[in-house]
Amino acid sequence: MTEIAWLRLAADPGVRVGSLPLACCALEVESAVRQGALRAETAADGHPRETVLLVAGTVTAPLAPLVRMVVDQAPAGTRVVAFGACATSGGPYWDAPSVRPGADAAGAAGVPIDVYVPGCPPPPEALVAAITGREVAP
Amino acid sequence: MTAPTPHHFIALIEDACTSCLICVQECPTWCISLDSHHEEVSEPGARRPRTVSVLDDFRIDYGLCMYCGICVDLCPFDALEWRPRVGYQAEGRDDLVHDIARLDGGTSDG
Numbered sequence: 001m002t003e004i005a006w007l008r009l010a011a012d013p014g015v016r017v018g019s020l021p022l023a024c025c026a027l028e029v030e031s032a033v034r035q036g037a038l039r040a041e042t043a044a045d046g047h048p049r050e051t052v053l054l055v056a057g058t059v060t061a062p063l064a065p066l067v068r069m070v071v072d073q074a075p076a077g078t079r080v081v082a083f084g085a086c087a088t089s090g091g092p093y094w095d096a097p098s099v100r101p102g103a104d105a106a107g108a109a110g111v112p113i114d115v116y117v118p119g120c121p122p123p124p125e126a127l128v129a130a131i132t133g134r135e136v137a138p
Numbered sequence: 139m140t141a142p143t144p145h146h147f148i149a150l151i152e153d154a155c156t157s158c159l160i161c162v163q164e165c166p167t168w169c170i171s172l173d174s175h176h177e178e179v180s181e182p183g184a185r186r187p188r189t190v191s192v193l194d195d196f197r198i199d200y201g202l203c204m205y206c207g208i209c210v211d212l213c214p215f216d217a218l219e220w221r222p223r224v225g226y227q228a229e230g231r232d233d234l235v236h237d238i239a240r241l242d243g244g245t246s247d248g
Contacts, residue, residue: 089202092202094202126227
């Protein structure tokens with residue numbers, strides 16, 4: 001499996017979270033770590049019950065095959081989260097020739113997305129909501 | 139650390155919108171679109187019939203929106219405003235495109 005930094009959901013370490021840090025949305029993932037919602041995986045964590053992959057940032061044409069490879073290598077049943085406007089739709093760069101209009105854009109190397117999290121960037125609590133499937137209170 | 143503030147969403151006050159298209163033109167990500175048509179209004183005593191724009195549909199694509207608020211700031215008629223939002227995420231890309239019915243409510247259910 002391609003080396004990515006694996007995290008665990010602090011409230012439920014059975015949930016393994018992998019982040020593809022493609023652009024500035026990765027900082028929001030870092031922020032969730034700093035706030036204590038996510039933490040680095042340790043050897044004691046054992047086999048995950050559930051795996052979530054975060055596409056955190058802009059998917060450019062050269063990087064799309066790499067995103068595809070990581071998603072293909074993930075265990076069956078892995079949920080893929082498009083975290084932020086870029087991974088959802090291309091965001092502010094949707095009309096740039098080198099930017100794919102979303103991680104799931106049709107054509108070569110698009111990946112199926114299970115949850116779209118809007119925002120530029122979405123706040124860390126939106127990330128936790130997407131991982132746990134629970135919406136954020138107003 | 140202060141408590142995190144959830145994103146608000148942009149609500150449309152339909153009666154205030156004149157379909158002037160300023161928000162559509164100024165949005166940095168082109169996430170707003172609207173449909174309107176013109177209607178002739180005849181008032182007694184007027185020299186000629188006047189024409190008004192009537193809003194048919196208004197859509198914000200939250201998959202593109204940066205929540206920058208430029209549309210809210212620039213609307214000359216205060217037809218857009220921030221409101222607390224309950225939901226963020228969607229399981230389908232199309233669910234992030236909110237049409238006039240979803241933008242006009244008191245709060246959005248996502």
